[in-house]
Amino acid sequence: MFWIDTHAHLYSAEFDADRHEMIGRALSHGVNRLFLPNIDEDSITGMLELEKAYPEHCFPMIGIHPCYVKEEVGPQLELVKAWLQQHSFKAIGEIGLDFYWDKTYLTQQYQAFQEQLLLAREHKLPVAIHSRESTRECIDEVKALQNGDLTGVFHCFSGTLEEAREIIDLGFYLGIGGVVTFKKSGLDKIVEQLDLQQIVLETDAPYLAPVPYRGKRNESSYIPLIGEKVADVKNLKIEDVAAITSSNALKLFKML
Numbered sequence: 001m002f003w004i005d006t007h008a009h010l011y012s013a014e015f016d017a018d019r020h021e022m023i024g025r026a027l028s029h030g031v032n033r034l035f036l037p038n039i040d041e042d043s044i045t046g047m048l049e050l051e052k053a054y055p056e057h058c059f060p061m062i063g064i065h066p067c068y069v070k071e072e073v074g075p076q077l078e079l080v081k082a083w084l085q086q087h088s089f090k091a092i093g094e095i096g097l098d099f100y101w102d103k104t105y106l107t108q109q110y111q112a113f114q115e116q117l118l119l120a121r122e123h124k125l126p127v128a129i130h131s132r133e134s135t136r137e138c139i140d141e142v143k144a145l146q147n148g149d150l151t152g153v154f155h156c157f158s159g160t161l162e163e164a165r166e167i168i169d170l171g172f173y174l175g176i177g178g179v180v181t182f183k184k185s186g187l188d189k190i191v192e193q194l195d196l197q198q199i200v201l202e203t204d205a206p207y208l209a210p211v212p213y214r215g216k217r218n219e220s221s222y223i224p225l226i227g228e229k230v231a232d233v234k235n236l237k238i239e240d241v242a243a244i245t246s247s248n249a250l251k252l253f254k255m256l
Contacts, residue, residue, distance in 0.1 A: 001242040003031040003227065004249040005220040007094070007128060007155045007175055007202035010036060010058070011046030014206040014217055023054060026220035030242070034220055035253065037061045037094035037128050037155070040068035041079055048087070059253070061091040063116055066098040066109045066130055073108040077115050084123055090253045092120040093128025094155065097141075100132045113138075117145045120152070126252055127152035128175075135159035139166055146170055153252055156204055161190050168198045173252050175202045178210030178218060181229045188233045196234060196241065200249045201226050 005026070015022055026034065034054075036047045038061055050058040062083050064076050083089070095116040097109050120127045131138040131154055142150060154167050155175040164174055176199050180187045191199065201223055203209075209218035210225045224238075227245065231238040250256040 001030045001224070001239055002246050003029070003223045003242050004033045004035070004201065004246045005031050005203050005205070005223050006035045006153060006200045006249050006252065007037055007177070008034055008205040008220050009039070009043075009207075010034060010205060010220065011043055011050055012206050015219075019050075020053075022219050022221070023050075023057070026223075027057065029221040029224055031220045031223045033057060033059065033249070035059050035061065035090060035128075035249075037065075037091075038063050039065040039094060041076065044083065059090045061093040061128055062087075062089045063091075063093045063095045063128070064112050065094045066096050066113065067101050069105050069108045069112045071105060071108065073105070073112050077112060080116065080119065084119065089125065090255075091126045091128050091152065092116050092123070093152075094130045095127060096130035096138050097134035098130060098132045099134045099137075110141075113141055114145070117141065117150065121145065121147065121149045124149065126254070129154050129172075130156070132156075132158070135163050139163060139170070142170055142172070151252070153200055155202060156208070158187070161193060164190055164194060168194075173198055173200050173248060175200055176230065177202045177204050177226060178208040178214070178222070180226060180233070181210040182214065183211075188229070191230060192233050196230075196236070196244050197248060199230070199245055200252060201230070201245045
């Protein structure tokens with residue numbers, strides 16, 4: 001089976017001791033393409049080193065994560081623009097809004113999100129959206145700038161069924177990860193009612209490991225566990241889940 005992890009921070013320090021072995025495990029489990037969201041200026045080097053080491057498997061994005069925006073966000077955005085001029089990326093991400101950790105720089109979060117959505121439109125790249133406790137607000141921001149050219153994924157989707165349908169109507173995919181395996185998350189009930197054509201799979205490694213690894217370090221080799229849960233919820237063959245979600249991911253990142 002051919003799987004794709006659409007969102008994994010494999011450059012993270014949590015993998016420093018066994019990064020290459022971890023990627024080897026992913027490949028041996030059929031997780032053949034790994035998409036790497038950037039978070040800030042400090043994560044770019046490690047991300048691009050992985051692309052260089054695994055050019056057929058690791059694909060970088062560029063963007064400023066909402067939790068990493070600074071009081072002076074302008075220089076951060078200029079750096080993203082500069083990188084877009086000198087390197088090829090598969091998406092603008094990880095961008096969005098986060099109302100969970102810290103609202104100190106909320107104005108800057110909005111500025112960064114809006115400007116990066118406009119960059120995505122300009123460069124005709126999809127976006128990977130972070131929307132922790134801000135799904136409604138992120139939908140509204142996308143709606144305000146959707147001119148038909150915006151595409152992307154709401155990574156680690158955690159909204160309502162109604163919000164899921166709004167996101168799909170905007171031409172976006174829903175990123176489903178380990179949370180769907182959590183007994184009380186309720187995400188399985190939402191996935192059950194959605195068309196698989198609108199779903200891509202992700203780990204968000206090293207975070208949010210699926211059952212039976214919940215609470216431990218997540219890694220890309222666990223994608224089939226997420227796929228197995230989706231197959232169970234939707235009463236489908238796991239081979240079909242692998243094929244459809246991988247095809248969706250290739251469409252999302254314009255690789256078909």
